[in-house]
Amino acid sequence: MNNQPEWITVGALADGFAPEAFILPNLADLAGQSFTLHFENGWQIEHRFSTGQLAWSLADSSASGEAPYRATSVREGLYLVDFLKQEDGRTVSVSLVLDIVNAAFTAVLGRMPGEVEVRGDLFSKALTGDELTSVKAEFHHGSLDRPWQPGACPHTLTRELVGLRNLYRYSPTEVYEHIYLNENFYSWQCLKGVEQGLADTDRCHTLKIADSLYLFVWREKIIPTLGLVLIDLENHRSDGKIFGYASGDFGELSNFPVSSHCSVLNRTEYPQ
Template identity: 70%
Template sequence: MSNQSEWITVGELADSFAPAAFILPNLADLAGKSFTLNFSNGWQIAHQFEAERLTWVAADGHSQGSAPYRATSVRPGIYLVDFVKNENGQDWSISLVLDIGSASFTAVIGRMPSAETTREGLYSRALAGQALTGVEVEFLQGTLDKPWQEGACPHAPTSELVGLRNLYRYSPTEVYEHIYLNEGFYSWQCLKGGEVGLCDTDRCHYYKIADQLYLFVWREKIVPTLGLVMIDMIQHRSDGKIFGYAGGGFEELSNFPVASYCSVLNRTEYPDE
């Protein structure tokens, strides 16, 4: 393997993943349905689903619009809805885990760093006590079609994946390994595909959605990237998306689906002392 760094853009990664990708179908289950999302922070946003577009309106007027969406499910009754919204010139990645059984949801709101932020450099950010990645993410929770009450959403941060070493096959040509190091970081490497030989350790977040079902979110620092997948450890399937700048500039975004057949390679158990 060459010592030369061969990092690629998110748009190039999308092209690499596309052929024969193991993505799940975009479900029509939600078409014609509506939900009012009552956030724990007080927001109340009505969502109306059509066959290909989602429309949302906030009760206080702070947000409204429509966008194409993708809806998938790796576990019956739990949907991952993903779309990109543009408001006031800012693009936001929006991912909603809609849990119909518990009438609750978890929302993941992310955005890419500005051109100015990407030029700060990792060393400068480290000395300033900032996160090394400029990718921002926020997790919000709430209830579906009923008032919010504390504890109404069963989704919670978890350490259950920590120590696992997992293999993810996204297509016949794209294979990755994840090592979940601790509650804030994981390591990845590309074993086969467009990023073969590349690896890094990045910030991540874990939520337990149901038994053996996890929401895993990561934020890369070399090429600004927001990744998000639902991992079903029973069905050995994952599904989600990767979001970032399509090219070397900051004008165009790429938000493409990813799904895999996944398996556990091993689990590391550390001694107590």
């Protein structure tokens, strides 16, 4: 009888990924620049970048803040900016895809559930029609330094990854496989690393950013986790982050970078 592989916290996962991780460099390209993000929903938020630090302020409001940030780029003229901010006493994960070429952006706001939400059983959630994961993610589009107009952001939901089976090498010791099932779900398994033998099917969202470039976001239900990566199928690279509780006491949060060398294993073509 095979032993049951053990689920681990996001903090333990971060420790496993860290040694010799293939992470992309944290760029200083944005230092000294500022962008006003005009959201489709009407928000206007100025973001001012310095070396390693980001300041933001909401127009017509006293809301503002500062945070350290990570900025990376898998394609020229496009940056992934990631940071954490405090909102009503809770930590919010903010990931911005800044599309300088198209003067557009996509923002993903992620929130971890509280302990009571996490400890609710999956069966009860299924019976009430709730999502099985309690991790929340909001998606917003907008324009950079210009008023929003319909169609100003070219980033769109897509099914282009459906049927793809992809291999991700995050470090010499951490290797995963993804199978993209449909627009709502994907399956993953750890082939090598601290989660070796673990696998699941989780909620996901895929946006096409450019040709062969996708923003992929997933929300796990067993260990509350928000994952977000830009997948560049042309250059066989991915870059992003994983966000969740560092340990089982629902105290400290972990928000760590993940980058990989990725390759297509195969693609299934489904009959119409």
